[in-house]
Amino acid sequence: MKNAQCKKCLNKFHEKEIYTIQQFQYRKEPPYKWSVNYFKKLGITEWDSFCEECMSKYSEESQNTWAKSKI
Numbered sequence: 001m002k003n004a005q006c007k008k009c010l011n012k013f014h015e016k017e018i019y020t021i022q023q024f025q026y027r028k029e030p031p032y033k034w035s036v037n038y039f040k041k042l043g044i045t046e047w048d049s050f051c052e053e054c055m056s057k058y059s060e061e062s063q064n065t066w067a068k069s070k071i
Helices: 021-026 030-043 050-071
Strands: none
Touching: 021 030, 021 050, 030 050
C-alpha cells in the first residue's frame, strides 16, 4: 500500500521507504547543522518526506554546495 508522498516529485511510495534530511546527521560532511540550515532555505524541514531518488538528488546537491562554499 502506498501511503506516503514525496514532497519534491509528489510520487507516492510505501511508508517504510520514507527518507528525511535527518538521515544526513550520519554523514561526515557537511555537518548536520549546516544541512538543516541549507534545507531550511529551500523550504524543507527535518520532517518532510522524500522518496529515495529525490533524497539522493538532494544529498548530491547539498554536497556540491558544501564543497563550493569551502573554496
